[in-house]
Amino acid sequence: MKPALGWAGRILLWMIIFGCCAILALAVLIPRIGGATPYTIMTGSMRPSLPPGTLAVIRPTPVTSIGVGTVITYQLRSGDPTVATHRVVAQGVNSRHQVLLRTKGDANDTVDAGWVQPVQVKGTLWYAIPYLGYPARLLTGQQHRYLTYLAAVVLLGYAGYMFGSAVRDRRRARRQQEPAARTGQDVT
Incomplete structure (x- = not known):
């Protein structure tokens, strides 16, 4: 035995x-x-696909390659390190012919205020691991x-x-x- x-x-x-x-x-x-960056999802705005505590690995992606339905991480304000991870729900073009993105959290009722500028985009979701974000955040x-x-x-x-x-x-x-x-x- x-x-x-x-x-x-x-x-x-x-x-x-x-x-x-x-x-x-x-x-x-x-x-x-x-060349990717891991981020921790801190809020419930992307439930059920990305609940709080999920480690989201974001890799740089040209804005021209991002389409509707893609999950992106972007700076809330250009130059500010605070980021959000939401899904692209619409695209537009500004007067300088730059692609603009409209985002919304999967669990949110309304779209995010303002268009996301190309300079604000950190990248697209490569993969996510539930619960691994909290230990990494500590x-x-x-x-x-x-x-x-x-x-x-x-x-x-x-x-x-x-x-x-x-x-x-x-x-x-x-x-x-x-x-x-x-x-x-x-x-x-």
């Missing part, structure tokens, strides 16, 4: 390790490689980076320990079998 529990424990731990690596990859590595950029490095070191250290344990166990099993093989005895 004990060996079965040992294997079950190892499988569970490896599943946790792979799950943590997948979460880190989705929340940090893939956005960084893809950490500052520097803390997030250090925690990511620490998690990577811990996971690699644990993987090294598991690999070393497996090698040690195999060597021990071989040593136990060698004397029995020389004397012709059955080890089982």
